[in-house]
Amino acid sequence: MEQNDPVDVLVIGAGFAGIYAVHAVREAGFTVRCLEAGAGVGGTWYFNRYPGARCDVESIDYSYSFDDVLQQEWKWSERYATQPEILAYINHVVERFGLHRDIRLNCPVVAAHFDEHVTMWRVRAESGEEHSARYLFCATGSLSAVNKPDIPGIDRFRGRMIHTARWPEEGTGFEGMRVGVIGTGSSGIQSIPILAREAEHLTVFQRTPNWSVPAFNRPLTEADQTRIREEYPRRRRVSRASSGGSVHVPQPKNAADCTPSEREQALERGWRTGGVLFGKTFPDQYTNLAANGYASRFAERKIRAVIDDPATADILIPKNQPIGAKRICTDSGYYETFNRADVSLVDLRAEPIRAVTETGIETDRSRFELDVLVFATGFDAMTGALNRIDLRGAGGRRIQDAWQDGPVTYLGYQVPAFPNLFLLNGPGSPSVLANMVLTSEAQVDWLVTLLRTARQQGTKRIEARSDAAEKWTTRIDEAAEETIFVHTDSWYLGSNIAGKPRRFMMYPLGLGNYRKSCDEIAENDYEGFMFDGH
Numbered sequence: 001m002e003q004n005d006p007v008d009v010l011v012i013g014a015g016f017a018g019i020y021a022v023h024a025v026r027e028a029g030f031t032v033r034c035l036e037a038g039a040g041v042g043g044t045w046y047f048n049r050y051p052g053a054r055c056d057v058e059s060i061d062y063s064y065s066f067d068d069v070l071q072q073e074w075k076w077s078e079r080y081a082t083q084p085e086i087l088a089y090i091n092h093v094v095e096r097f098g099l100h101r102d103i104r105l106n107c108p109v110v111a112a113h114f115d116e117h118v119t120m121w122r123v124r125a126e127s128g129e130e131h132s133a134r135y136l137f138c139a140t141g142s143l144s145a146v147n148k149p150d151i152p153g154i155d156r157f158r159g160r161m162i163h164t165a166r167w168p169e170e171g172t173g174f175e176g177m178r179v180g181v182i183g184t185g186s187s188g189i190q191s192i193p194i195l196a197r198e199a200e201h202l203t204v205f206q207r208t209p210n211w212s213v214p215a216f217n218r219p220l221t222e223a224d225q226t227r228i229r230e231e232y233p234r235r236r237r238v239s240r241a242s243s244g245g246s247v248h249v250p251q252p253k254n255a256a257d258c259t260p261s262e263r264e265q266a267l268e269r270g271w272r273t274g275g276v277l278f279g280k281t282f283p284d285q286y287t288n289l290a291a292n293g294y295a296s297r298f299a300e301r302k303i304r305a306v307i308d309d310p311a312t313a314d315i316l317i318p319k320n321q322p323i324g325a326k327r328i329c330t331d332s333g334y335y336e337t338f339n340r341a342d343v344s345l346v347d348l349r350a351e352p353i354r355a356v357t358e359t360g361i362e363t364d365r366s367r368f369e370l371d372v373l374v375f376a377t378g379f380d381a382m383t384g385a386l387n388r389i390d391l392r393g394a395g396g397r398r399i400q401d402a403w404q405d406g407p408v409t410y411l412g413y414q415v416p417a418f419p420n421l422f423l424l425n426g427p428g429s430p431s432v433l434a435n436m437v438l439t440s441e442a443q444v445d446w447l448v449t450l451l452r453t454a455r456q457q458g459t460k461r462i463e464a465r466s467d468a469a470e471k472w473t474t475r476i477d478e479a480a481e482e483t484i485f486v487h488t489d490s491w492y493l494g495s496n497i498a499g500k501p502r503r504f505m506m507y508p509l510g511l512g513n514y515r516k517s518c519d520e521i522a523e524n525d526y527e528g529f530m531f532d533g534h
């Protein structure tokens with residue numbers, strides 16, 4: 001095939017989802033090409049190479065399940081894998097399945113237009129090169145469009161500025177330097193303990209505190225490896241049917257139905273489990289504010305116990321923020337870092353940043369002289385990566401216009417009036433609320449079956465009906481209203497980006513239910529989709 005010959009499926013993005021899409025689509029006998037913006041594969045795990053970056057889902061779960069030999073052979077070294085280990089794994093998979101030949105690196109996509117006359121997507125990369133395909137899969141990442149804050153004077157700073165999601169491949173080395181970090185989400189909380197050890201002085205600028213639970217990370221032993229290999233088939237079966245894509249089960253009783261001592265024991269066990277799963281200690285912790293209150297107060301006690309200065313603890317502990325309403329951070333020594341003499345915490349609620357100056361940061365009260373400014377300021381999540389592409393469907397409809405009141409999709413896969421465009425981990429899918437590797441596999445498998453069906457029927461054009469997409473999106477809105485997620489501003493709701501419409505963007509009812517709904521729709525002759533306009 002000539003490099004730019006039309007293909008059946010063009011995939012944008014070579015992260016976990018895009019890579020599996022290349023493999024599965026190819027196995028199903030379609031021609032495929034993947035365009036990746038980075039100089040290497042891995043998506044999130046290629047770009048987020050800041051010190052301390054590791055996954056907050058256990059490595060044995062956060063890995064592909066589609067090939068048993070692969071999962072039996074690969075050995076994870078720690079309970080939570082580091083970014084370099086995950087990236088090495090992704091490269092291994094790409095090599096093992098010969099996927100390189102269909103992946104083009106350094107190829108950021110700037111435009112994708114649907115050509116109705118020939119029912120093809122026309123895609124343009126930044127370099128000007130053009131590609132066309134019958135189907136377009138956007139595996140562009142839920143958290144890939146970097147949010148660099150618009151702080152007055154930011155371009156005047158003469159020191160070094162780095163966003164955690166654009167960490168240089170050659171690393172940094174901040175010995176002897178005064179480093180400032182803006183942002184205390186997962187990226188900040190993971191990197192701060194390491195940056196504190198490296199820098200001469202670290203200043204953390206916190207606007208909103210976040211809940212963080214220790215990872216209790218540890219190396220995996222040979223005995224663990226044997227157990228994991230034996231457990232895998234059951235583990236994967238249970239995970240696929242579960243809510244979060246893991247084998248975790250909350251303790252059986254709702255929080256209010258436990259005796260005080262049962263509650264305390266459950267919370268202690270939950271805490272020891274580590275990280276995000278503490279959020280699922282009680283079955284009703286995500287839906288009942290009172291149940292959540294028990295967990296939040298327990299977490300507060302644990303955090304206070306490790307911070308020497310009570311006034312610092314007051315600043316670091318979230319207020320009026322149910323634990324888990326924002327993604328719980330998973331840390332290794334975060335709160336303890338503030339006991340160090342060479343670390344300062346600046347509460348931006350008490351003294352907002354006035355400006356970045358040539359030599360540091362000026363707040364309403366003080367000036368901070370800095371050599372390096374690290375932005376751990378997150379992403380324009382879920383929709384940002386797509387909105388940054390000039391993406392146009394039938395009749396030239398722009399994605400930004402289609403989503404001006406917030407994203408609307410059918411099953412998270414399709415946007416009405418964007419025929420043959422399929423999103424992976426898009427708005428309306430479980431995405432970041434479940435194990436993203438298993439979710440990606442489930443989504444790709446479902447789409448491949450859809451494409452096979454279309455091939456058998458001779459269908460050229462697949463498009464979601466608007467009423468089906470509205471209904472799906474309303475179902476998500478209503479389900480989200482029943483959860484704690486709507487009680488705190490967060491990127492889940494788009495509220496970290498100025499002007500972004502407020503809408504809970506993920507399917508909140510769990511991976512198992514999501515898969516069931518998608519399968520029922522497929523069995524029901526793909527109800528809600530139009531094939532060649534019908």
Ligand code: NAP
Pocket residue numbers: 054055056057143149150151182183184185186187188190205206207208327330348376377378379432491496
């Ligand atoms: P984030 O959770 O959105 O946190 C961004 C931080 O930057 C917040 O503390 C925010 O404060 C602050 N910020 C933004 N603009 C600011 C400004 N102008 N002035 C001062 N502070 C500002 O981003 P993230 O930490 O990159 O994490 C995003 C998501 O990525 C996580 O929730 C998680 O899902 C994923 N992630 C996962 C891992 C992991 O697996 N371990 C690691 C990293 C990230 P406000 O809250 O006040 O806006």
